[in-house]
Amino acid sequence: MTDQYERSAEFVDIMLAAHWSALGPGLVEALHGSVGPIVDVGAGGGHGTRVIAQAVPDAEVVAVEPSPALRSVLLARVNESPELRDRVTVLPDGLLHAELPPQVGAVVAMNVIGHFAPAERHMLWDLLTRRLLPAGRAVVNLQPPAAPVQVPQARFSDLRIGRRRYEGWGRAEPAGPDQITWHMTYRTFQDGHLTEETAVKYAWWVLGEDRLKAELGEHGLRLDPTGPAELGMYVITRAPEQPGVAVTADARVCVGAGQCVLAAPEVFDQDAETGLVVLLDEAPPTPLADAVRRAAHRCPSGAVTVRNEVR
Ligand SMILES: C[S@@+](CC[C@H](N)C(=O)[O-])C[C@H]1O[C@@H](n2cnc3c(N)ncnc32)[C@H](O)[C@@H]1O
Ligand code: SF4
Secondary structure, three states, rough: OOOOOOOHHHHHHHHHHHHHHHHHHHHHHOOOOOOOOOEEEEEOHHHHHHHHEEEEEOOOOOEEEEOOHHHHHHHHHHHHHHHHHHHHEEEOHHHOOOOOOEEEEEEEEEOOOOHHHHHHHHHHHHHHHEEEEEEEEEEEOOOOOOOOEEEEEEEEEEEEEOOOOEEEEEEEEEOOOEEEEEEEEEEHHHHHHHHEEEEEEEEEOOHHHOHHHHHHOOEEEEEEEOOHHOOOOEEEEOOOEEEEEEEEEEEOOOOOOOOHHHHHHOOOOOOOOOOOEEEEOOOOOOOHHHHHHHHHHOOOOOEEEEEEOOO
């Protein structure tokens, strides 16, 4: 796998530092009461890993970081602190290929969700459903834009280290229905003169709150905002159990009007010859419960009955 951060790692970690002075307190609050192990997804140079370790004392932390360049920064940061060295494990893989603990207390995915294509996100939500402890949570942030639009060039970072000053610039352009391309330029100045310019680009999948909520709903997960709105941070938890439904359809009273099929085609069909109702699923999944209730309501003959059932 190529390292998207090979040329920019030198700048990415120092430029993320300022962002983390705002994100850090929000993440501490969002993790309050969490237990380990905690997975830091795309840990980068480890700003978030350090916050997680402080927020949840004694918890084991698994920092997953596929970029060798950023992982060098991460390992050095972890190694510098006896406290981190003792309980942070650094895994050199992409999240979906990493060997994670079977059960985790929290998953943190900061400044990273745009690296996951929609199909990969579904795998990530599935991973949460399978591995989060019952009271576990994930903490994510969404970064604008939420739609594939042009983002004009802007300076997002300006910092000095010794005699050198480092500027970070970024612009983006649409690259498909759900994707943008970020063009980043890192400029280094010494004594006021430009000494280096590094330009890189990477693909980013855009995602807004509504879509994220809908995706999570399909996996039995719920989304709640946390912290100051401008940070775009959210906590993901297991949705409370919804009552499912048990369905019956009585072909003896059915008049073949087909309203049930229109309302819930996954659950009802009509016999090809008689036009009478055929029940496809007696206990449809919870997300279909509303459609099934609609079918019962619209059925002119009262052939469809629906009973609530807690699953
Ligand atoms: C913008 S950096 C954010 C780093 C860190 N979370 C922070 O906020 O300081 C995005 C990180 O996601 C990592 N990443 C990209 N694809 C990934 C994947 N499939 N699994 C895990 N990490 C990934 C990158 O290597 C990079 O370190
Ligand atoms: S809506 Fe009622 S009457 Fe119409 S096909 Fe379905 S079950 Fe039969």
